[in-house]
Amino acid sequence: SQTIHQWPATLVQPVGSPLSLECTVEGTSNPNLYWYRQAAGRGLQLLFYSVGIGQISSEVPQNLSASRPQDRQFILSSKKLLLSDSGFYLCAWSVLRLAGKNEQFFGPGTRLTVL
Amino acid sequence: QKEVEQNSGPLSVPEGAIASLNCTYSDRGSQSFFWYRQYSGKSPELIMFIYSNGDKEDGRFTAQLNKASQYVSLLIRDSQPSDSATYLCAVKVPGNQFYFGTGTSLTVIP
Numbered sequence: 296s297q298t299i300h301q302w303p304a305t306l307v308q309p310v311g312s313p314l315s316l317e318c319t320v321e322g323t324s325n326p327n328l329y330w331y332r333q334a335a336g337r338g339l340q341l342l343f344y345s346v347g348i349g350q351i352s353s354e355v356p357q358n359l360s361a362s363r364p365q366d367r368q369f370i371l372s373s374k375k376l377l378l379s380d381s382g383f384y385l386c387a388w389s390v391l392r393l394a395g396k397n398e399q400f401f402g403p404g405t406r407l408t409v410l
Numbered sequence: 411q412k413e414v415e416q417n418s419g420p421l422s423v424p425e426g427a428i429a430s431l432n433c434t435y436s437d438r439g440s441q442s443f444f445w446y447r448q449y450s451g452k453s454p455e456l457i458m459f460i461y462s463n464g465d466k467e468d469g470r471f472t473a474q475l476n477k478a479s480q481y482v483s484l485l486i487r488d489s490q491p492s493d494s495a496t497y498l499c500a501v502k503v504p505g506n507q508f509y510f511g512t513g514t515s516l517t518v519i520p
Binding site for chain 2: 337338352389397398401402
């Protein structure tokens with residue numbers, strides 16, 4: 296069965312510090328991978344998605360970046376965090392089964408607080 | 411971003427009643443439709459998905475899709491206190507993106 300891991304689970308960082316969040320998926324090959332952010336009391340905002348190694352699509356221009364160095368690894372980074380970067384960061388995966396039919400599953404998330 | 415709209419609630423129903431959650435979406439090209447349950451402090455959990463017009467039932471859950479009206483709903487029968495959570499509607503558009511509504515908070519009162 297498929298499993299998705301995220302770490303760290305929680306993180307407190309000062310404004311202006313760098314960020315690196317990691318996500319790995321087990322039990323599947325060539326998944327689509329996604330990064331979302333959920334601000335307190337808000338919905339999920341799609342940040343980045345990737346359909347393969349080195350292929351990153353950005354949804355929202357901001358001070359975050361993403362990389363996919365391996366098939367089942369997805370990394371979210373920032374050089375300098377802002378207060379507005381605080382939130383619950385969720386990694387998700389999906390695999391296309393038939394045309395238009397693919398479900399998406401989430402990891403446990405990383406709760407980031409920027410002070 | 412594509413718009414997915416949900417009533418934020420909160421929605422309160424007594425235990426054993428039917429809870430009805432609604433969602434509309436703006437992109438007529440949307441292909442797939444999903445309902446997630448999210449408990450406070452946890453990540454979303456997929457509970458239903460539907461691809462074709464009509465109803466899809468799974469246990470106490472029924473998803474309904476009307477593509478002409480761009481409307482998706484979730485019915486929860488025999489609601490239990492453990493169903494108390496935020497329910498997120500999501501759509502997949504052509505391509506690889508999924509877009510989410512802001513969620514409806516449901517409270518089931520014992």
